[in-house]
Each structure stands twice: as structure tokens, then as C-alpha cells.
Amino acid sequence: MTQRPGRLVTLDGPGGVGKSTTLAALAERLRDRGDQVHTTIEPSTSALGQFTRANADHIHGRALACLVAADRYDHIRNEIQPHLDAGDIVVCDRYLASTLVVQRLDGVPEPFLLALNADIVLPDLAVLLTADPRTITRRLTARGAHHRFEHHPDAPAREVELYEQAEQTLERLGVPVLTVDTSSVTPSETAERIGNVLPSRPGSVGSRDGLDGNMATP
Ligand SMILES: Nc1ncnc2c1ncn2[C@@H]1O[C@H](COP(=O)(O)OP(=O)(O)OP(=O)(O)O)[C@@H](O)[C@H]1O
Numbered sequence: 001m002t003q004r005p006g007r008l009v010t011l012d013g014p015g016g017v018g019k020s021t022t023l024a025a026l027a028e029r030l031r032d033r034g035d036q037v038h039t040t041i042e043p044s045t046s047a048l049g050q051f052t053r054a055n056a057d058h059i060h061g062r063a064l065a066c067l068v069a070a071d072r073y074d075h076i077r078n079e080i081q082p083h084l085d086a087g088d089i090v091v092c093d094r095y096l097a098s099t100l101v102v103q104r105l106d107g108v109p110e111p112f113l114l115a116l117n118a119d120i121v122l123p124d125l126a127v128l129l130t131a132d133p134r135t136i137t138r139r140l141t142a143r144g145a146h147h148r149f150e151h152h153p154d155a156p157a158r159e160v161e162l163y164e165q166a167e168q169t170l171e172r173l174g175v176p177v178l179t180v181d182t183s184s185v186t187p188s189e190t191a192e193r194i195g196n197v198l199p200s201r202p203g204s205v206g207s208r209d210g211l212d213g214n215m216a217t218p
């Protein structure tokens with residue numbers, strides 16, 4: 001874990017696995033224990049992020065990878081870094097792991113993606129949500145697909161496989177990873193597991209001595 005005052009926690013996983021739902025439960029849990037939390041999302045809510053999200057079904061491959069990376073650098077500079085400097089736990093719905101999976105679904109090789117993202121702020125904890133592909137398909141069908149990456153019937157299985165590869169890449173980059181299988185746990189149970197490996201900042205209302213030792217045993 002880095003020495004900056006705040007912490008960056010990212011949540012990634014296949015489309016429809018439950019990232020946004022889990023993020024809301026996690027933010028509530030962290031705030032309840034006294035942590036200062038800032039929630040955010042990628043593509044970001046800036047003009048560049050909105051452009052990226054609105055056009056991700058029409059812009060493909062390396063061009064989309066570049067747009068997503070440009071939005072990430074802008075997001076870091078204008079939103080993520082200021083909140084980290086203020087000591088917040090920044091919880092981001094999609095980040096580097098999504099790039100390592102979604103852009104590969106779009107045919108972009110990993111070395112190109114790593115080069116594009118070489119200077120980003122790395123997460124203090126990358127949470128990867130997974131589930132049985134049939135469970136993801138059920139969730140997606142019940143909620144409805146949001147974009148082209150969620151339409152292919154094999155998408156959940158392919159994404160699960162690519163997130164397993166992304167986990168290894170993140171670990172090679174020195175990023176602590178927590179993978180949670182959400183197939184048979186509620187969003188609030190998932191949030192509890194994440195909260196348990198994320199120590200409260202010293203001085204925050206909910207901080208307890210010794211919690212930092214939990215990082216190594218997710
Ligand atoms: N155990 C669970 N954890 C999280 N979400 C669940 C769970 N069980 C069912 N869901 C449901 O799965 C659906 C998809 O969740 P959500 O929209 O949070 O997914 P997402 O990963 O953020 O999707 P996207 O990638 O499209 O943004 C929601 O209707 C949510 O209520």
C-alpha cells in the first residue's frame with residue numbers, strides 16, 4: 001500500500017456481474033464505519049468521459065483504448081488525485097482491469113494497453129468481481145444489456161476468463177488484488193469482505209489498531 005493519504009480501490013468485473021450495486025453497498029459500509037469516501041466511475045462524468053461512454057459502441061479497438069486512457073489521465077488529474085490528497089478512500093467503478101479485458105475483447109494486444117496506461121495511479125486494492133457465467137447471464141438478462149460488449153451470448157464466459165488473466169497482470173504490476181465470487185453472496189456480504197481487507201485510515205472514526213495486517217489475507 002502506498003504512503004499517499006487516501007486509497008484508491010477499484011471494482012471491475014464482467015458486464016452485469018454487480019459492480020455498481022456492490023460499489024453502493026461498499027460505500028455505505030465504509031461511511032458507516034467512519035471513513036471518508038468518494039465514489040466515481042469510468043468512463044468518468046467529465047465531458048471526455050461522457051463522450052467516451054456515448055461513443056464506445058461506435059469507436060473500436062486502439063482508438064477506443066486511447067479514448068479510455070485519455071479519460072483516465074484526465075480523471076486522475078481532476079478528480080481522483082485531489083480526493084486521494086484529501087485522504088479519501090476513492091472507490092472507482094471500472095478502471096485498469098476493465099481496460100485489460102474490454103479492450104482485449106476488442107482485439108487490442110495487452111502490451112499496447114500497458115504502454116498506454118504506464119503512468120496512471122495504480123490502485124491500492126483492485127477488487128475483481130466474478131461469478132458463474134450463467135449467473136452473470138441471468139443478471140444481465142434481468143437488468144438488460146447496456147452496450148455492445150454485453151450483447152454476445154458468450155461474453156460472460158469470455159470475460160470471466162480474461163479477468164483471470166488480468167488478475168495475473170495486475171499482480172505482476174504489484175497491485176494487491178481481491179477476487180470475490182459473487183455467485184451466491186449478497187452485495188452487502190461482498191462489501192463486508194472488501195471492507196475487511198481495507199483498513200480504516202488512522203484517525204478516522206472507525207479505525208482500529210492492527211487492521212493493516214489484514215491486507216495479506218483477503
Ligand atoms: N450478489 C449480487 N451482487 C451484485 N449484484 C447482484 C447480485 N445478485 C444480483 N445482482 C443484480 O445484478 C444486476 C447487475 O448489477 P449491476 O448493474 O450492479 O452490474 P454491473 O457489473 O455494474 O454492470 P455494468 O458492467 O453493465 O455496469 C443488478 O440488477 C443487481 O441487482
Ligand SMILES: Cc1cn([C@H]2C[C@H](O)[C@@H](COP(=O)(O)O)O2)c(=O)[nH]c1=O
Nearest residue numbers: 042043056068094095098099102146147
Ligand atoms: C473503464 C472502461 C470502460 N470501457 C467502456 C465499455 C462500456 O462501453 C463502457 C462502460 O459501461 P458500463 O455500463 O459501466 O459497463 O465503457 C472500456 O471500453 N474500457 C474501459 O477500460
